[in-house]
Amino acid sequence: MFKYIKNDLPASIVVFFVALPLCLGIALASGAPLFSGLIAGIIGGIVVGSLSGSQIGVSGPAAGLAAIVLTAIGTLGGYENFLVAVVLGGIIQIVFGLLKAGVIAYYFPSSVIKGMLTGIGIIIILKQIPHFFGYDADPEGDFAFFQVDGENTFSGIISAINSISPGATVIAVVALSILILWDRVLSKKSKIFQLIQGPLVAVVLGIVYFAFTSGDGTWGISDEHLVSVPVPDSLESFAGLFSFPNFSVITNSEIWITAFTIALVASLETLLCVEATDKLDPHKRVTPTNRELLAQGVGNSLSGLVGGLPITQVIVRSSANIQSGGRTKASAIIHGFFLLASVVLIPTLLNMIPLSVLAAILFVVGYKLAKPSLFKTMYNSGWKQFVPFVVTVIGIVFTDLLVGIGLGLGVGIVVILIKSYQNSHFLHIEDNSNGVHKIKMTLAEEVTFINKGAILKELDRLPENSYLELDVRKTRFLDNDIIEILEDFSAKAKNRNIDITIISERGIAENPKSYIEFFNLRPKKSA
Incomplete structure (x- = not known):
């Protein structure tokens, strides 16, 4: 696990600051x-990172669950009651993993996954603009379009531009310049610049800047625009930061409903992030999804037991890990130890980090997820890829993560239905001599009720005095609805003097008396 520690250690520092x-x-x-x-x-x-089979995924509290958690705490009568649902949700996730439910991740189109990554990248950039200018005190985890402070993403940006904090903006610009210089120039010049990461330098400069400008009314940074970590003054006060579940409410049906909701949403978000991070992984490793569900379930159960929020794999941290050169799960585990050490040993120092510097770091992360060149690539791939991609991006930016993915998936399904409708058969007019139209219709490998309209329309357009050759040798599944259409058409064909010959694996049948009987006698083959 520590074979690539020279890569994983710097990456873990970046992930820690993100x-x-x-x-x-x-x-x-x-x-x-x-x-x-x-x-x-x-x-x-530490826990999920150790148990997971993902080499580059990073788990933590999920923005996608924030609305569910906020509602559930009030509905269930307090945070301690809610923690019971978190523990049970983790157990349900373990059951999902044992039942091999991780396979669902493979049923999401590539265009939707790429749209998810791009949408998240755009959201990261948009949400960090207010912090970059040192204005908005809205929580970093609020990734929905409508914010908890009553504003939306774009109104928050407008407010930020109208109320720029000079000090926060200056150090943010300096930090962003350092990050770009480090990434584009310095990291290619010497190994020392690969070992010492640009984000670490930016954070250190941010702390130094805050220390030197503290108390300055113009260039100083106010407390609400700094990192805010709880600072315990004794072992007793530190222990008081933990909460524990109230298991006396475990028989409450609302607890179990919330637990199933957490398990389902957390599992779906995790599986989508697994699919996305595997695509970003430069080494193209594949994460075992069932093992991931087991790891997430153990992590959620333990988190609920000691007062933590629900956990999922998170694309923001995972992508930051990949972009910073993380190679193995060691980077995720070490970042967890950094979090633990920081809240115990140096909370006061952490509270000197300007949020505008962290916004600059996230700008770079967001840009690498949502590069403009990707839109051109998806457009050149054709409308079947581009439309679900764009719908997913727009849905995520203007609603939230799961709604955007749902919209993209819905459009993807519609695209499949349209193409299935269009590809039900191939029609070829072979001969039009002596007033007789010889027409060959070859049915696709799978023909379902979705194709009824296309086939019925084609049959009705056949001219009188025609000869139809229906080739079903390549067809492995023929829906009963299609057979009924052919049965009904046979009566019309007699009146219009249309002869029908069916070519199948069983041989040739001319004007069969019963299509239903004919196709039911065909050897059944799996699709």
């Missing part, structure tokens, strides 16, 4: 104690 504000922001957006987000991040890194 994960820290996200853990706190998601907890705030969920209406949960701030420390609960850090607990989920620590367990997601």
